[in-house]
Amino acid sequence: MNLSQLISGARPRTLALGVAPVWIGAASAWGVARGRAHGLSACAWIAGGADCAPSTTRMITLMLLSLGVAVFLQIAANFANDYSDGIRGTDAHRVDIAVANRVEYVTCATESGEVEREETLDYEELHAPTRLVASGVPPRAVLTAAVVSAALACACGVAAVVITGYWWLLAMGVVCVLAGWFYVGGAHPYGYRGWGEIAAFVFFGPVAALGTMATMVGTLTWPAVCGSVLVGLVALAVLSVNNLRDIRTDAQSGKRTWAVRLGARATTVCVIVVIAIVMLAVLAAGVFVGVHGGELAHLTVGWGFCAVLGMVCMLLTGYFTCFEVAHGEYMRAMWSLSLLALWLALAFTGFVLAL
Numbered sequence: 001m002n003l004s005q006l007i008s009g010a011r012p013r014t015l016a017l018g019v020a021p022v023w024i025g026a027a028s029a030w031g032v033a034r035g036r037a038h039g040l041s042a043c044a045w046i047a048g049g050a051d052c053a054p055s056t057t058r059m060i061t062l063m064l065l066s067l068g069v070a071v072f073l074q075i076a077a078n079f080a081n082d083y084s085d086g087i088r089g090t091d092a093h094r095v096d097i098a099v100a101n102r103v104e105y106v107t108c109a110t111e112s113g114e115v116e117r118e119e120t121l122d123y124e125e126l127h128a129p130t131r132l133v134a135s136g137v138p139p140r141a142v143l144t145a146a147v148v149s150a151a152l153a154c155a156c157g158v159a160a161v162v163i164t165g166y167w168w169l170l171a172m173g174v175v176c177v178l179a180g181w182f183y184v185g186g187a188h189p190y191g192y193r194g195w196g197e198i199a200a201f202v203f204f205g206p207v208a209a210l211g212t213m214a215t216m217v218g219t220l221t222w223p224a225v226c227g228s229v230l231v232g233l234v235a236l237a238v239l240s241v242n243n244l245r246d247i248r249t250d251a252q253s254g255k256r257t258w259a260v261r262l263g264a265r266a267t268t269v270c271v272i273v274v275i276a277i278v279m280l281a282v283l284a285a286g287v288f289v290g291v292h293g294g295e296l297a298h299l300t301v302g303w304g305f306c307a308v309l310g311m312v313c314m315l316l317t318g319y320f321t322c323f324e325v326a327h328g329e330y331m332r333a334m335w336s337l338s339l340l341a342l343w344l345a346l347a348f349t350g351f352v353l354a355l
Helices: 003-009 016-036 056-088 090-100 139-164 168-182 196-217 222-245 247-253 258-262 264-295 301-326 330-354
Strands: 103-109 115-120
Touching (some): 016 222, 016 330, 056 139, 056 168, 056 196, 139 168, 168 196, 222 258, 222 330, 258 264, 264 301, 264 330, 301 330
Antiparallel strands (some): 103 115
C-alpha cells in the first residue's frame, strides 16, 4: 500500500467529523475552567478534576490527547470498514456496478470531422474515496493500518487516563474501538442492519464532545449537551448521504441501511430536515445572544465575531448542502457537511464562551 492509497483510505475529507465534536467539548471545558480560575486551587498535573482549576498547559494537553483519540479512532474505523467490506465482496460489487455505469463523452474532434470518445466513471465514482481491498491492496495491509491507527488512539487515551485518573475512560475507549470494528466487521455487523446512522450520531456527537469535556474539566454542562447533539446530527447526515450514494449497491449486497429501508426520496427528505434542524438551532442561539447580549458577562467583540462568522457560514453552507443532497450530488454534499461541522463548532465556541 503506497502513501496515496494510505491517505485516501484514511478519508481525510471527513476527518472534520472527528475534529468538530472535540472542538465543541474543548470550548465548553474552557468556559467552565474560566469560572474556576478564581477561588479554587490549581489542579495537580496528575489527577485533578471538578474541584480544582486546571492550568492552561493541562487543558491544552488533554484537548490534544482527546483530538488524537477521536481522529485516530475515526481513521482506524475507516480502514476497518474498507477491510471488512473488501473481504465480504461488497466493495468489489460496487466497483463492478460503477464500471458498468461508466459515462462516454467526446474528448476531441479531428480535422475530418471524426470524434474521439473516452469512457469514464460518473462524477460520484470519480470523486469517491479509493476502496483499497477492492482495488487490489492486500487485505492484511489494510487491516494493519487499522490496527496501527487504533493503537495510536489507545496510546492517546491511556495518556489522558494517566493525567486525569479517570479510569472509566478506558471502558469508553474499548466501547468505541468495538463500535468501529463491528460496524461492518464480525459475523453480524450492525451497519448491515440499519444501526450505522445511530452509531454515527452517538459516537461523533455526545460521546466525543462530552467525553472531551469530562476529560478536561471533570463535569458536563447543558450547552455542551446541546452542542454534542447538533454535531451528532451532522455526523448522522453525513453517513446518510454516503448511504444514499451507495443505495443501489448496498441493496444488492444485502446491506440494509436507512437509505435502503426508507428509499432514496424519503432518506433525502430526512437528511434535509436534519440539516434544517441544526441550522434553526444555531439561528435560535444567535437570536438569544443578540437579545440578551447585554446580560452576558463574557460577551466580547472576539467571541461575538466567532459566533456571527460561524453562524453565517454554517447557514450558507447548510443552505447549499440541502440543494446538493436534493440534486443527488452526494460527494459534494458530504464535503459540505464536513465543512458545516467546523462552522458549527466555531459558532458554538463564540456562543458558549460568551455566556
